[in-house]
Amino acid sequence: MRPFEYTRAASPGEAGQMAAAPDARFIAGGTNLLDLMKLQIETPDALIDISRLDLAAIERTDDRGLRIGALVTNADLAADPDVRRHWPLLSRALLAGASGQLRNKATTGGNLLQRTRCGYFYEPSARCNKRMPGSGCDAMEGINRMNAILGGSSACIAVHPSDMAVAMRALDAEVETLSADGATRRIPLGDFYRLPGEDPSVETVLAPGELIVAVVLPPPHGGWQTYRKVRDRASYAFALVSVAAAVRLEDGLMRDVRLAFGGIGTMPWRDQRVELVLEGKAPSDKLFDEAARLLLQEARGHGHNDFKIPLTRRTLMAALRETTASFEEETSA
Ligand SMILES: Cc1cc2nc3c(=O)[nH]c(=O)nc-3n(C[C@H](O)[C@H](O)[C@H](O)COP(=O)(O)OP(=O)(O)OC[C@H]3O[C@@H](n4cnc5c(N)ncnc54)[C@H](O)[C@@H]3O)c2cc1C
Ligand code: SF4
Missing domain, CATH: 3.30.43.10 (Uridine Diphospho-n-acetylenolpyruvylglucosamine Reductase, domain 2)
Incomplete structure (x- = not known):
């Protein structure tokens, strides 16, 4: 070192x-x-x-949302009674990540900013534009089983690995920051990450020295929620594909549909066109299939990761069936 x-x-x-x-x-x-x-x-x-700063509180906001301090650990956030009750997909996503020991140390701010798990990024002798801009990308023609099928560029196809960020993307979270000059700002998570473009070494819109102080969630969505993660083993493994889904039912129709995806995109992925296809319609496999087709119409496999395209389709269908089956139970109760 x-x-x-x-x-x-x-x-x-x-x-x-x-x-x-x-x-x-x-x-x-x-x-x-x-x-x-x-x-x-x-x-x-x-x-x-920064680990001893006073940034480890979980507080309700005046509008019934939640303000999560940047140093709240993944374990504490997953176990928080308010989170479990009102934002259950966040709790599920956190518990699907890493291991108990890691979750006891890992923080909310650090989780959002964790780096990719692309094997070539961690191998100093490999060519990697993210680690060394301009050097090339060995994943393109190499072992790219874990890499992205959406949002890649000719410079990089690395997946953003966080489960928590996928849940927060579905929940419309905002990141609160403090700059080196004392200025504060709130950045919607949808604007926080950058696509790799020509320089994948720059991953977020944060400026040097800009500290994440909290993540703010809007009021609870109130519908059925799930987080479904497909991985190589049941714990301690990053997502091959994950889906965060939240749906409300009104008169048998789907409302306020939120879908975000992990394991497939170069950033926590959300495509609102897919949500709009489902919005205001009665749930059906035909419709779920149409949504999956729309999500994946620009997806591109690179050989080893081609399997993610059909796997994403099946995982999305399963997540939508799970959330909408819950309302069928509610309606018939
Ligand atoms: C074996 C293993 C398995 C894992 N499996 C999963 C998994 O399945 N799913 C998953 O989502 N994650 C997984 N992780 C990743 C883990 O969740 C992250 O390492 C963790 O969340 C990072 O948080 P941290 O506080 O330790 O960050 P640190 O390591 O301390 O920091 C990470 C980065 O964030 C920056 N940073 C930290 N806090 C702030 C802040 N407040 N403001 C600005 N910058 C900041 C640091 O400068 C650094 O660049 C795994 C990790 C390991 C080692
Ligand atoms: S996909 Fe990105 S992180 Fe992986 S080797 Fe290529 S440039 Fe590096």
């Missing part, structure tokens, strides 16, 4: 000022950053420890 300076920040403002320096990084739970440092993929000169 290369030498670096370690400083514990006393306040969010101080953390932002310290991290504005080039090659400074915040460290929260450290479950991703430390692995990257051991492999010398991340080589910061300065580590700003």
